[in-house]
Amino acid sequence: SLARTKAIHSHGAPFRPEYALKCGLEIHTQLNTKNKLFSQSTNSATSLVDAPNHHTSYYDIALPGTQPVLNLEAILFAMKLSLALGSQVNSISQFDRKHYFYGDQPQGYQLTQHYRPFARGGKINLSKELDDIDESAKEIGILQLQIEQDTGKSHYTETDKDVITLVDLNRSNVPLIELVTKPDFSDIKQVRAFIKKYQNLVRHLHISSGDLETGAMRVDVNLSINEYARVELKNLPNTSSIINAIKYEYQRQVELISVGDTSSLMEPETRGWTGSSTVKLRSKETTIDYRYMPDPELPYINLAPDVISGVRGLMPQLPDDIMRILMKKPYQLSLKDAKILTYNSNQNDMYNHEALRSYYLDTFREFSKLAGERSNAKLPTNWIIHEFLGDLNKLQIPLAKAKEILPPPVFAQFLKLLHEEVISATSGKMLLFHILENFEQSNCQDLSIPDFSKLIEKFELHAINQVDPQELMDLCNDVIAQHTDDTFIRNLVTGKKKSSLKFLIGQGMRRSQGRIKANEFEKKFKEILNIQW
Numbered sequence: 001s002l003a004r005t006k007a008i009h010s011h012g013a014p015f016r017p018e019y020a021l022k023c024g025l026e027i028h029t030q031l032n033t034k035n036k037l038f039s040q041s042t043n044s045a046t047s048l049v050d051a052p053n054h055h056t057s058y059y060d061i062a063l064p065g066t067q068p069v070l071n072l073e074a075i076l077f078a079m080k081l082s083l084a085l086g087s088q089v090n091s092i093s094q095f096d097r098k099h100y101f102y103g104d105q106p107q108g109y110q111l112t113q114h115y116r117p118f119a120r121g122g123k124i125n126l127s128k129e130l131d132d133i134d135e136s137a138k139e140i141g142i143l144q145l146q147i148e149q150d151t152g153k154s155h156y157t158e159t160d161k162d163v164i165t166l167v168d169l170n171r172s173n174v175p176l177i178e179l180v181t182k183p184d185f186s187d188i189k190q191v192r193a194f195i196k197k198y199q200n201l202v203r204h205l206h207i208s209s210g211d212l213e214t215g216a217m218r219v220d221v222n223l224s225i226n227e228y229a230r231v232e233l234k235n236l237p238n239t240s241s242i243i244n245a246i247k248y249e250y251q252r253q254v255e256l257i258s259v260g261d262t263s264s265l266m267e268p269e270t271r272g273w274t275g276s277s278t279v280k281l282r283s284k285e286t287t288i289d290y291r292y293m294p295d296p297e298l299p300y301i302n303l304a305p306d307v308i309s310g311v312r313g314l315m316p317q318l319p320d321d322i323m324r325i326l327m328k329k330p331y332q333l334s335l336k337d338a339k340i341l342t343y344n345s346n347q348n349d350m351y352n353h354e355a356l357r358s359y360y361l362d363t364f365r366e367f368s369k370l371a372g373e374r375s376n377a378k379l380p381t382n383w384i385i386h387e388f389l390g391d392l393n394k395l396q397i398p399l400a401k402a403k404e405i406l407p408p409p410v411f412a413q414f415l416k417l418l419h420e421e422v423i424s425a426t427s428g429k430m431l432l433f434h435i436l437e438n439f440e441q442s443n444c445q446d447l448s449i450p451d452f453s454k455l456i457e458k459f460e461l462h463a464i465n466q467v468d469p470q471e472l473m474d475l476c477n478d479v480i481a482q483h484t485d486d487t488f489i490r491n492l493v494t495g496k497k498k499s500s501l502k503f504l505i506g507q508g509m510r511r512s513q514g515r516i517k518a519n520e521f522e523k524k525f526k527e528i529l530n531i532q533w
């Protein structure tokens with residue numbers, strides 16, 4: 001088996017059409033509600049560093065006699081997610097007890113929605129255009145969404161004599177949504193794209209951090225090949241584990257099938273991921289009987305129709321729609337740039353995608369007003385998404401702060417200077433960086449809006465449209481003097497090497513710090529060297 005492990009890794013995992021892969025996902029997502037699902041404790045999902053058992057109430061630690069009280073914010077969050085996925089929200093849903101015994105589960109059961117889930121149906125559409133999958137479009141259906149409680153956490157520490165289990169109940173009773181997809185995935189790219197998209201959706205809706213690393217989002221993979229029984233893969237802490245576990249398990253099953261050793265694939269089993277291989281955790285015979293039963297203490301969730309339509313009215317525009325708008329006229333962003341404005345890398349991102357997008361859109365609008373309808377759409381894109389964002393990153397200035405000295409109308413003024421070639425791009429970069437650096441050095445205290453014309457004057461940044469002929473001549477001669485190498489100049493004069501001319505022009509522009517444009521240098525160099533081509 002060790003030999004086989006090695007073979008799988010050295011060969012990677014080629015997918016073979018005669019072994020059709022079928023995958024379905026179960027995704028648990030912690031909701032970042034203020035309080036826990038059935039108690040008033042603060043929700044530890046929203047704070048990362050905490051003393052153990054700090055966010056706990058009598059209910060969370062399951063003291064006898066305590067009773068659950070449903071947190072309505074969790075219902076609101078679940079409803080937003082259901083609507084965003086196009087799922088049918090059930091007007092009546094109910095909580096059931098799922099019984100099993102474990103130290104981090106002091107109630108002896110978990111409250112979940114087994115018989116009557118919160119919502120059914122819905123889908124996520126993947127496309128080649130937006131999600132980098134192989135097919136032009138792929139629909140992943142959703143079976144259901146259910147609300148449930150998270151469990152506590154067990155920590156195992158080894159001493160000289162024993163292994164000690166410590167129980168932390170901060171996570172106990174944190175609200176979760178379990179999303180169950182149909183087994184619609186037929187390759188890994190689709191799985192990767194779905195997880196990304198779903199993760200971005202929960203962040204977009206502000207209902208979860210969506211982070212895999214902290215366990216705020218946890219993915220179980222169900223996988224089968226050619227109608228053999230499904231294997232469920234658990235303990236997949238991040239995207240690469242998910243992908244590698246699928247590759248490994250696919251390859252393992254393909255090898256069993258290809259040698260006719262399929263007895264182990266007749267019954268479903270659950271396997272864990274060790275980091276390099278999957279190992280059997282339990283088979284169907286040892287499946288836990290959870291003895292599901294409706295919780296007798298909690299009433300049904302009975303939603304009035306106007307509640308659902310009311311929440312529908314609160315829904316924000318969804319990421320795919322935003323992406324499509326950004327990629328069309330007048331913005332015409334590339335997929336990559338549109339994603340920068342639509343996808344959050346995480347919730348505490350200094351450059352939160354939403355804030356950046358509205359900054360971009362506002363600036364774009366202001367700039368169009370200043371520069372007219374035929375203004376260059378590339379300017380706001382390049383200068384905000386690339387230059388400005390790059391500067392903020394370098395200087396570690398949060399967007400919210402930078403916005404105070406460069407509000408959209410002011411940034412639009414700056415773009416207009418570039419558009420009208422009052423300053424060159426090189427000068428623009430210097431100017432922008434200077435403004436932000438000064439602001440950062442004043443500890444983000446200097447909230448005065450920059451006076452561009454003063455700064456342009458001060459740093460002599462005016463693009464020289466009326467080039468001083470003497471200065472140009474001197475610069476060109478200087479550059480040539482540094483490259484008097486015979487062949488270099490001869491090649492130039494005979495027109496053998498056009499790239500040499502480009503090189504000289506580049507040198508000249510550098511010396512003039514971009515104030516004199518390339519075509520001026522080109523003319524002058526040709527004139528001095530008597531080049532005709």
Ligand SMILES: Nc1ncnc2c1ncn2[C@@H]1O[C@H](COP(=O)(O)OP(=O)(O)OP(=O)(O)O)[C@@H](O)[C@H]1O
Nearest residue numbers: 022023024025026180181182183184222223224230
């Ligand atoms: N033949 C199959 N191949 C791959 N995946 C499958 C197949 N049949 C079902 N699935 C997937 O298995 C998952 C079943 O999840 P579900 O939550 O309904 O049940 P479960 O895994 O038995 O329960 P639990 O929540 O206790 O893990 C779904 O994601 C579904 O798409």
Ligand SMILES: [Mg+2]
Nearest residue numbers: 026178179180
């Ligand atoms: Mg499940």
Ligand SMILES: [Mg+2]
Nearest residue numbers: 026220222232
């Ligand atoms: Mg499962």
